[in-house]
Amino acid sequence: MAKYMLPELIHTSQTYEDFLRAVQGKGLKIIEAKASISLDIGSGASAVFVAPNGTDYEDLNNYSAVLKLTYKDMLFLSAGDAEAVSENEMLLARYNLKADVLKVGHHGSDSSTTPEFLTAVSPKYAVISVGKDNDYGHPSPDVLAARLRRM
Incomplete structure (x- = not known):
């Protein structure tokens, strides 16, 4: 499974929500980058x-x-x-x-x-x-x- 790494944060902008949906829609697993x-x-x-x-x-x-x-x-x-x-x-x-x-x-x-x-x-x-x-x-x-x- 492909992975996408990004810092854990709560951000409520529409752009960020769209980004998360796109990553999940492609079946990518999100892993915390820290x-x-x-x-x-x-x-x-x-x-x-x-x-x-x-x-x-x-x-x-x-x-x-x-x-x-x-x-x-x-x-x-x-x-x-x-x-x-x-x-x-x-x-x-x-x-x-x-x-x-x-x-x-x-x-x-x-x-x-x-x-x-x-x-x-x-x-x-x-x-x-x-x-x-x-x-x-x-x-x-x-x-x-x-x-x-x-x-």
Whole structure:
């Protein structure tokens, strides 16, 4: 049976309800994505969730499933939309966050990619998923100029 992993949260938007119906309609089993859950991918790859670490966040972004992927000798960390609260929890949990490639959290917003988190990850490369000229002003000039350029 195919599986779909997502953080456990209660969200009542119509979009989320439609999403859950679509996943269930396709016969996919929903499994909770949370810190310390490991995935055996095979072919020299493995993955472990390093967030979310909590269950009661004010901001939905902190429920983001943050995944560390190892493929042979390459390390990738995908931070989803995790913000500073979630980043701090990962640091406090003392996860090995070191990665060669970081998918920057929350589209490069200044609410994530804290200097402490960047120091722990210490990536060689950073990737930001963002639409050009978006209404949110992402990525943050501070994240680009003051944080990522120092890597």
